[in-house]
Amino acid sequence: MATFEFHAKAEDGRIVKGELDAANEAEARIRMRAQRLTPLRMEVKRKSGASAVKLNLFGDSVSMKDLQVFTRQFAVLVGAGVPIVQSLEAMSKGARSAGMTNVLQQVTGDVERGRRLADALASRPAVFDRLYVNLIKAGEEGGVLETVLNRLAAYIETTVRLRGKVKGALVYPIAIVIVAIVVIAFIMIFVVPKMSAMFTQSGQKLPALTQIVINCSNFVQSYWYLLVAVLVAVPMVIKLYYETENGRKTCDSIFIEVPVFGDLIKKSAIARFSRTLSTLLASGVRIIDALEISSATTGNWMIEKALIETKEAVSRGKTLAEPLTKIKYFPNMVTQMISIGEQTGNIDQMLSKVADFYEDEVENATDALTSLMEPILMVVLGGIIAIIVVAMYLPIFNLANTIGQ
Numbered sequence: 428m429a430t431f432e433f434h435a436k437a438e439d440g441r442i443v444k445g446e447l448d449a450a451n452e453a454e455a456r457i458r459m460r461a462q463r464l465t466p467l468r469m470e471v472k473r474k475s476g477a478s479a480v481k482l483n484l485f486g487d488s489v490s491m492k493d494l495q496v497f498t499r500q501f502a503v504l505v506g507a508g509v510p511i512v513q514s515l516e517a518m519s520k521g522a523r524s525a526g527m528t529n530v531l532q533q534v535t536g537d538v539e540r541g542r543r544l545a546d547a548l549a550s551r552p553a554v555f556d557r558l559y560v561n562l563i564k565a566g567e568e569g570g571v572l573e574t575v576l577n578r579l580a581a582y583i584e585t586t587v588r589l590r591g592k593v594k595g596a597l598v599y600p601i602a603i604v605i606v607a608i609v610v611i612a613f614i615m616i617f618v619v620p621k622m623s624a625m626f627t628q629s630g631q632k633l634p635a636l637t638q639i640v641i642n643c644s645n646f647v648q649s650y651w652y653l654l655v656a657v658l659v660a661v662p663m664v665i666k667l668y669y670e671t672e673n674g675r676k677t678c679d680s681i682f683i684e685v686p687v688f689g690d691l692i693k694k695s696a697i698a699r700f701s702r703t704l705s706t707l708l709a710s711g712v713r714i715i716d717a718l719e720i721s722s723a724t725t726g727n728w729m730i731e732k733a734l735i736e737t738k739e740a741v742s743r744g745k746t747l748a749e750p751l752t753k754i755k756y757f758p759n760m761v762t763q764m765i766s767i768g769e770q771t772g773n774i775d776q777m778l779s780k781v782a783d784f785y786e787d788e789v790e791n792a793t794d795a796l797t798s799l800m801e802p803i804l805m806v807v808l809g810g811i812i813a814i815i816v817v818a819m820y821l822p823i824f825n826l827a828n829t830i831g832q
Contacts, residue, residue: 434467501515589790600800619641688796694789707721729756748766765778
C-alpha cells in the first residue's frame, strides 16, 4: 500500500490537493474519480530522510544502474522465449543488490499468484515509476513485451549516461572549491597569526589591506565552528526547501533563468521530455497519458507546468505542436519537427531525433561548462591567495624601505 499526493480538479472547477492510500496508481485514480475528481497530477509521497538512510545502510535501495541491468537482462530472457516467472526467478538470484533481489522476489510471487506483470510492478512505485509500468502494460497488451523491454533498457541507459555526464561535470569544480576552502583556512589559521605576531612586535602601523586580512584571520580563529556550521547547514537547508512544493517552484523558476546554467537546464529538460514521449508513443501508450508521464520527467517545475497545460490543450482536440509553440522554453526547431511528425504520422521518430540532438547538446554544453569553470576557479583561488600573500608582505616591504632611508 502506497500513499499518493495528488492535484485534481473538482466539478466546480476548483483545484484540490490531498493524499490517499492505494495499492497502485490505477486504483488511486479510480478512487479519485469515484469522488468526482479529475486527476491532474499524482505522485508517490516521498519517504522521510531517516527512512531513506536506513534503507541505504542495510543495502535495500535500488539504483538506476540496478534497474538498467535488470531491464536489459529481462529483455534478453523474454526474447529467448523464457517464461516471465522463470526469468524473474533467475534474475532475483543474480541481482546486483539486496534491494533488487527483494523486489524481484516479491514481484515473482505476485505473478505466480496470477497478477499481471504491470500490476505487480505498479505495487512497487519506489522502484518502478509510471513510465516503466505503463510501458510494460502496453507491451503485455500488445504482445510486444520484448520490444518494449528493449526500448526501456535503451531509455534507462541513455538517462543514466546523461545524468552521469552532468554530475561528472560538477565533480571537478566542487573539488576545486573544497581544496580552495581548505587551503585558505590553513593560511588564515596557521600562517597569518604568526606573521601578525611579528608585525605587532615591530610596532609599525600596518597597511589597510594587511589589517583587513589579520581581522579576517582573527574572526576565522574565533568563530571557525560557525563557519563550518554555515557551510554544512546552507546546502542542507536549500535541499530541504527544494523538496517542498513552494521551494521547488521558487528554485526552478530561478535556476532556469540563470545564464549558462539555465540554458543547460532547458536542453536537458527537452532531451528527457522528447526521449520519454517518443518511447511511450512508440510503445502504444495514449498521447494524453504519455504527455502526463513525460512532463514529470523534465526535472524543472516551470517546464512541467507548461507541459501539463499542453496536455490539457491536446485533450481538447488541439495538435501537440500548437500549444508547444506558446512555451518559451521550446525552440522553434523542436515544435516544427513535432509538427512535421504529426503531419507524416511519424511523431515518435521525430521526437527521437529531437532527443538525440539535445542529448548531444547537453553533452557538449557540460564539456564546455567544465572547460570554462576550471580556469575561472583557478584564477579566483589564485587571486585570493595572492591578496593574502601581498597583504602579509606589504609591512615587510615598508619596513625595508624605512630601514633603507
